[in-house]
Amino acid sequence: MEINTFCPSCGNGIFLKAMPSAGSIPCTRCDKSRETTGNGELDEKGALKRCGICGCKDLYRQKDFNTKLGLWVVAVIIGLALIFNNYLIPILVAGAVLDLILYFALGDIVICYQCRAIYRGMPISEKVEGFDLKIHDQYEFKPKKSEDTKEPS
Numbered sequence: 001m002e003i004n005t006f007c008p009s010c011g012n013g014i015f016l017k018a019m020p021s022a023g024s025i026p027c028t029r030c031d032k033s034r035e036t037t038g039n040g041e042l043d044e045k046g047a048l049k050r051c052g053i054c055g056c057k058d059l060y061r062q063k064d065f066n067t068k069l070g071l072w073v074v075a076v077i078i079g080l081a082l083i084f085n086n087y088l089i090p091i092l093v094a095g096a097v098l099d100l101i102l103y104f105a106l107g108d109i110v111i112c113y114q115c116r117a118i119y120r121g122m123p124i125s126e127k128v129e130g131f132d133l134k135i136h137d138q139y140e141f142k143p144k145k146s147e148d149t150k151e152p153s
Contacts, residue, residue, distance in 0.1 A: 001017065001018065001120075002017060002120050003117055004117065005116075005117040006116070008032075008034060009027065010027060012029040014028075019042070020036040020040065020053065022037060022038030023035075034053070036053050036054075037052075040052025040053075040055075043125060045123050047122065047123040047125035047128075048119050048128070051112040051114065051117055053115045053117045054114045056115065058113040060111055060132065061108045061110055061124055061128050061130060062108065063106050063107075063108060064106050064108060064109045065102065073095075073098070107120070108124055113138075114139050
């Protein structure tokens with residue numbers, strides 16, 4: 001199991017090899033820490049049921065592929081197709097074949113909607129579905145704690 005999370009202060013990656021316990025995880029860059037609830041939960045097959053960082057039950061799955069690298073690959077394919085326009089169709093077909101190979105070759109990861117922690121190297125439950133924008137927006141745009149306590153003006 002590998003868990004990737006981020007320092008809320010500086011954005012540095014924090015990498016864990018096991019489910020964290022309640023407390024804080026120190027950041028190696030800024031010497032601050034990320035708080036954890038320690039409420040992580042696995043099912044009987046070892047698949048994630050609850051995030052170990054924030055305790056959230058809302059999780060989604062996606063392919064374990066660097067999206068920035070994917071955009072560069074698309075840009076290179078389009079650039080080659082525009083430069084060598086006599087070979088437009090073969091270049092685009094080769095790009096589609098590369099995409100198909102990567103789709104089947106790469107495994108899936110589980111990501112928490114709330115804290116965006118990434119879990120890899122573990123079984124994935126059938127209950128964990130793909131990304132859902134509605135669930136994402138509930139976490140992304142929910143009022144902050146300080147706004148919850150303000151009186152209406």
